[in-house]
Amino acid sequence: MLVGAVLAVGALTGCGPAAGGAAAPASPADASLGKVTTGADGVQQVTIQTQDDYVFTPNHFTVHPGELTVTNVGHELSHNFRFSPGGGPQAIGAQILLLTSGQRQTIDFTVTTPGSYRFECSFHADLGQVGTMTVSG
Numbered sequence: 001m002l003v004g005a006v007l008a009v010g011a012l013t014g015c016g017p018a019a020g021g022a023a024a025p026a027s028p029a030d031a032s033l034g035k036v037t038t039g040a041d042g043v044q045q046v047t048i049q050t051q052d053d054y055v056f057t058p059n060h061f062t063v064h065p066g067e068l069t070v071t072n073v074g075h076e077l078s079h080n081f082r083f084s085p086g087g088g089p090q091a092i093g094a095q096i097l098l099l100t101s102g103q104r105q106t107i108d109f110t111v112t113t114p115g116s117y118r119f120e121c122s123f124h125a126d127l128g129q130v131g132t133m134t135v136s137g
Contacts, residue, residue, distance in 0.1 A: 033049055071106045079123060
């Protein structure tokens with residue numbers, strides 16, 4: 001049963017640089033990216049970043065069964081974020097339809113079944129923009 005986790009990821013509006021046509025300078029990855037923390041309410045939280053080179057930073061994180069908040073931060077290009085249909089032992093319908101440069105979006109859900117869950121930018125999955133969330137047993 002999905003309850004709530006926050007996941008923010010970018011979506012594709014136009015696979016190019018931000019408005020104005022100029023590419024944003026590359027920024028070093030935040031050291032907190034991918035670190036799973038647990039709030040006083042027991043909700044696990046993780047932040048990932050959607051890079052301009054068709055990758056998620058990080059592209060893997062591990063959580064325990066329960067409520068989850070995932071935040072995705074858009075770096076330059078537009079993307080989306082979803083758990084791949086059929087890409088895990090339990091369907092996760094929470095998704096970010098569109099994330100543009102500089103945006104932060106989150107999704108909330110609950111995951112109860114241990115295993116590996118593939119996530120992706122469906123616009124760029126063929127370019128390798130995929131990752132895995134592992135739910136420990």
